[in-house]
Amino acid sequence: MSRHAIENGSLIPETEARVPVTLREVQSNFSVYEALRVVRRHIVHLDDHLARLEYSASQIGLVLPHCPWQEWIDRLIEADGLVDATMRILVYGGPTPMVFITWQELLSYPDDYYRKGVAVTTYHGERFLPTCKTSNLLLSYLALEDAHRRNAFEALLVDRNGKVLEGTRSNFYMLDGRKLLTAPDELVLGGVTRISVLRAARELGYEVVKEAPSLDDLSKGMTMFISSTSMAAMPVSNVDGRTAECDIEAVLSFTRLVRQWECD
Amino acid sequence: MSRHAIENGSLIPETEARVPVTLREVQSNFSVYEALRVVRRHIVHLDDHLARLEYSASQIGLVLPHCPWQEWIDRLIEADGLVDATMRILVYGGPTPMVFITWQELLSYPDDYYRKGVAVTTYHGERFLPTCKTSNLLLSYLALEDAHRRNAFEALLVDRNGKVLEGTRSNFYMLDGRKLLTAPDELVLGGVTRISVLRAARELGYEVVKEAPSLDDLSKGMTMFISSTSMAAMPVSNVDGRTAECDIEAVLSFTRLVRQWECD
Numbered sequence: 160m161s162r163h164a165i166e167n168g169s170l171i172p173e174t175e176a177r178v179p180v181t182l183r184e185v186q187s188n189f190s191v192y193e194a195l196r197v198v199r200r201h202i203v204h205l206d207d208h209l210a211r212l213e214y215s216a217s218q219i220g221l222v223l224p225h226c227p228w229q230e231w232i233d234r235l236i237e238a239d240g241l242v243d244a245t246m247r248i249l250v251y252g253g254p255t256p257m258v259f260i261t262w263q264e265l266l267s268y269p270d271d272y273y274r275k276g277v278a279v280t281t282y283h284g285e286r287f288l289p290t291c292k293t294s295n296l297l298l299s300y301l302a303l304e305d306a307h308r309r310n311a312f313e314a315l316l317v318d319r320n321g322k323v324l325e326g327t328r329s330n331f332y333m334l335d336g337r338k339l340l341t342a343p344d345e346l347v348l349g350g351v352t353r354i355s356v357l358r359a360a361r362e363l364g365y366e367v368v369k370e371a372p373s374l375d376d377l378s379k380g381m382t383m384f385i386s387s388t389s390m391a392a393m394p395v396s397n398v399d400g401r402t403a404e405c406d407i408e409a410v411l412s413f414t415r416l417v418r419q420w421e422c423d
Numbered sequence: 424m425s426r427h428a429i430e431n432g433s434l435i436p437e438t439e440a441r442v443p444v445t446l447r448e449v450q451s452n453f454s455v456y457e458a459l460r461v462v463r464r465h466i467v468h469l470d471d472h473l474a475r476l477e478y479s480a481s482q483i484g485l486v487l488p489h490c491p492w493q494e495w496i497d498r499l500i501e502a503d504g505l506v507d508a509t510m511r512i513l514v515y516g517g518p519t520p521m522v523f524i525t526w527q528e529l530l531s532y533p534d535d536y537y538r539k540g541v542a543v544t545t546y547h548g549e550r551f552l553p554t555c556k557t558s559n560l561l562l563s564y565l566a567l568e569d570a571h572r573r574n575a576f577e578a579l580l581v582d583r584n585g586k587v588l589e590g591t592r593s594n595f596y597m598l599d600g601r602k603l604l605t606a607p608d609e610l611v612l613g614g615v616t617r618i619s620v621l622r623a624a625r626e627l628g629y630e631v632v633k634e635a636p637s638l639d640d641l642s643k644g645m646t647m648f649i650s651s652t653s654m655a656a657m658p659v660s661n662v663d664g665r666t667a668e669c670d671i672e673a674v675l676s677f678t679r680l681v682r683q684w685e686c687d
Contacts, residue, residue, distance in 0.1 A: 295560075304484065
């Protein structure tokens, strides 16, 4: 069966989910997006994702059309008989906004990633409008390509002050005793899963400290992990080719809570 | 007659010049482009534009497919009976690169702009990979929208050090006596017209100093202008709502030489 997509409320074949390269908004990627999980036909944290979509749009002056999101996503779930999937909402602004909803197989990772941790690399660069999920993604693309070339799973972005702010598609955390360190809100994407991670931290008895670790801190033997909608909490066991100590069980406690709350 | 475009060497209706929103390279705008002038069926400075396209691509690791550019552009000129036009080459990289050539009416500006100068605004922000012409254009889009809201023609981008580097689609210059000041090459786009402007400066007896003016310098009564493929040299007569002195004749001498060399 061929896949479908939603364009401005209409069900279309996925192959027709295309944008004209002659349009200024396409050429300049004047656009915001969200990636969501659908688990057993349930759209996880839809309200949080829509709130962030609204926020991202407002920050760049993109006027979001009024859309019955739940209804549109449900129509796509129905049409393609989806049970589990990763959905993408993409909105181009301008005089004639274009709204797309597309899907792919549910992004998930081998158990081993959670049991042994993943390798990350570091990459110097600062996201433009870091709190917004815009399509201005070239830096993230290049950083992730660099990570893949070095056989790593994710790249951590390091700012001009040597602070490790976030990954290209994840937030970043370090456990320092009973403290959980992570970058200040205004410097990173307000990850939907980050909300759950910070809630889990409090539940697990960590004090949340919004201070970004520095590059030097990465080799001090503290447990590190990253989070995203598709990853939940993912332990980091290698940084730039050097083995990093990691309390795998501690990170797993975060993932368990994050996943549990998805079903609420 | 409906317009055409070139996609990977094939002539297609312009309305079909579209890219799939499901493709990672589209989502991340892993893409480079060029805008060229066609004047009386002659493609202006084609070699310079192709050299910059190659350079931009190489800087982001985008492998350009081998394309017979002149032949493809000529095919489009022929198909749509073009005499004067602005052409856009757009290349998305990745496993299956996509090359588009599209056109619009030749961008040109009223004589008054050259006789009286244009208004510009300033905008704080730094382009990612400033020497490359990539599609990562959200900053430029936002800055130009801001300029338009303030009834200005162009926005000048100001870096973290308060230096005025370039416009969103132009290079920037200041005349200080017999010196022409402009940002160092490594901080700005290597404009094809900038090459001509610097050549003209030497011809007109200016010493070229590659130092970016600071924000404070903009109100010191020195002649300012911007340049681009479509503008040639355009005098600036207003900055952020304040009238700026401008030796219009001095700037016109640049435009005359720039336009003259286009026909060589």
